[in-house]
Amino acid sequence: MIRDAHGRVLHVGRTTRARKGLVDRLRGHLGGRSSFVVHYLDNNPEKLRAGFTYAWIVVPNHRLRALVEALATGQFCPAHIGTGESARP
Numbered sequence: 001m002i003r004d005a006h007g008r009v010l011h012v013g014r015t016t017r018a019r020k021g022l023v024d025r026l027r028g029h030l031g032g033r034s035s036f037v038v039h040y041l042d043n044n045p046e047k048l049r050a051g052f053t054y055a056w057i058v059v060p061n062h063r064l065r066a067l068v069e070a071l072a073t074g075q076f077c078p079a080h081i082g083t084g085e086s087a088r089p
Contacts, residue, residue: 001072002029002036005051009076011036014069022056 002011013036015021028034032045041047059065 001055001076002048003053003055007053009072010040010052012069012072012077014065016062016065026054 001009001013003009013025015025017024025034029037030045030048032038032043037043037045037048057068059068
């Protein structure tokens with residue numbers, strides 16, 4: 001999850017490649033190579049360095065991981081459900 005300076009969850013994502021996948025995802029966000037940066041941060045990855053925080057949980061079971069992601073996305077990012085694209089908060 002990526003949270004803004006006020007603690008609001010702005011992005012829920014997942015990777016199935018454990019630590020390497022998490023590092024790759026964070027590098028992508030910080031390097032401006034993610035739809036989150038394009039849509040939410042006006043294509044300016046430097047904004048991530050100004051008070052944003054990151055959190056993750058490890059869920060080893062594939063099915064449970066998918067369910068946790070769906071629940072977190074529905075709870076924190078409902079604008080994403082069913083659209084196939086990001087929406088501004």
